[in-house]
Amino acid sequence: MYKSLIRPVLFRFDPEKVHYFTFSSIRFFSSIPGFSLVIKGLYNVSDPRLEREVFGLKFKNPIGLAAGLDKDAKLYKELGGLGFGFIEIGTLTPKPQDGNPKKRLFRLRKDSAIINRMGFNNGGVEAAAERLKSNPKGKGHILIGGNIGKNKVTPNEDAVQDYEICFDALYDHVDYFVVNVSSPNTPNLRELQDKEPLTKLLQTLQDKNTAMPTQKPILLKIAPDLTDSQLLDIIDIVKTTGIAGVIATNTTISREGLLSGDKNETGGLSGKPLAKRSTEVIRFLSEKSNKAFPIIGVGGIHSAEDAMEKLEAGASLVQLYTGFIYEGPALIKQINKKILAS
Numbered sequence: 001m002y003k004s005l006i007r008p009v010l011f012r013f014d015p016e017k018v019h020y021f022t023f024s025s026i027r028f029f030s031s032i033p034g035f036s037l038v039i040k041g042l043y044n045v046s047d048p049r050l051e052r053e054v055f056g057l058k059f060k061n062p063i064g065l066a067a068g069l070d071k072d073a074k075l076y077k078e079l080g081g082l083g084f085g086f087i088e089i090g091t092l093t094p095k096p097q098d099g100n101p102k103k104r105l106f107r108l109r110k111d112s113a114i115i116n117r118m119g120f121n122n123g124g125v126e127a128a129a130e131r132l133k134s135n136p137k138g139k140g141h142i143l144i145g146g147n148i149g150k151n152k153v154t155p156n157e158d159a160v161q162d163y164e165i166c167f168d169a170l171y172d173h174v175d176y177f178v179v180n181v182s183s184p185n186t187p188n189l190r191e192l193q194d195k196e197p198l199t200k201l202l203q204t205l206q207d208k209n210t211a212m213p214t215q216k217p218i219l220l221k222i223a224p225d226l227t228d229s230q231l232l233d234i235i236d237i238v239k240t241t242g243i244a245g246v247i248a249t250n251t252t253i254s255r256e257g258l259l260s261g262d263k264n265e266t267g268g269l270s271g272k273p274l275a276k277r278s279t280e281v282i283r284f285l286s287e288k289s290n291k292a293f294p295i296i297g298v299g300g301i302h303s304a305e306d307a308m309e310k311l312e313a314g315a316s317l318v319q320l321y322t323g324f325i326y327e328g329p330a331l332i333k334q335i336n337k338k339i340l341a342s
Helices: 002-010 015-030 037-043 076-080 127-134 156-170 191-194 195-210 228-241 272-286 304-313 322-327 330-339
Strands: 053-054 057-059 063-065 084-092 103-107 113-116 146-147 176-180 219-223 245-248 268-271 295-298 315-322
Touching: 002 015, 015 037, 015 076, 015 103, 015 245, 015 272, 015 304, 037 330, 057 156, 057 245, 063 176, 063 245, 076 084, 084 127, 103 330, 113 146, 113 272, 113 322, 127 156, 146 156, 146 191, 156 176, 156 191, 156 195, 156 322, 191 195, 195 228, 195 268, 219 304, 219 330, 228 272, 245 272, 304 315, 315 322, 322 330
Parallel strands: 063 084, 063 315, 084 146, 146 176, 176 219, 219 245, 245 295, 295 315
Antiparallel strands: 053 057, 103 113, 113 268
16 A cells, blocks of 8 residues: 555655655554554564574564664654564764755655765754653563764764763663764764774773673664775774674665666665665675674665565664665565565
8 A cells, every 4th residue: 555555645745844744644643542553463573483682682573674764763662563673763963953954865766765965963862862761661662773973063083972972861761872984974974984983983982881780782884885995894893892783784875877867966875776785795794704793784675585685694683764665664564474484
């Protein structure tokens, strides 16, 4: 129903306006008694064979929602009801910021892709932390990842402080952290992926983490545009700092082979064109590290087969974003069914 009736209507309008309209609609319908139960019945697959234990956390299934859709933790409960095994919020920054000027979100329908240059638009980490207080511990708890970044106005030499602020604010409210230094939409952010500044950043956070009563897994989200040499550096940094794992990959700045009219818009490209490279990065990290750390695979998953390729390449878990927008919530169920059948 989504692809045949709902998506054609939504795709007639500006994608950012559709995003906010969809959020409002989901929130409204979820307030209707019984609606959430119907949705769970349609899309949730419950089976102990789907459960995964990764970096010390137990996931009810290996399919997560990637960061970027629910930046401010406003809809994590409703999205969790669609069958996801975990939800990643953010990217969050210490101070609220509007992000880049509009128009900044583009559908590339011929390519089943999206280009975004949102620029970490969010309401600030403190506001999100307040919303997460209503996520119950124990039964009914939704596994939440906190994706953190730096404010645009913060120079790179002071970036560590921004990440520390976000870590402190979210520590009591998320199950794992994701350090985002790979978005192409914040000026000079990707420079933090260089070995020396990245090691310093991750070691600072890991030292802070070690001093806490309970350690939270810290993951690094990397760009698909890194060279093999840089990926080998990532393996070494993970080993040196002792962080829990890697998310591969963020959006790409490549435009190779695109057909859509908006292909030359600046920003990060996500969707089907990213699938092959993302899987290559996962396989490289897994093989070259001898599976030394868990990898969450994300990038171009538009079918159950796409998800299986990521898992077979070495990913322990996978995440959806653009594929979820193009294919709808049925994709989560399809992937879980495929895993059970394999």
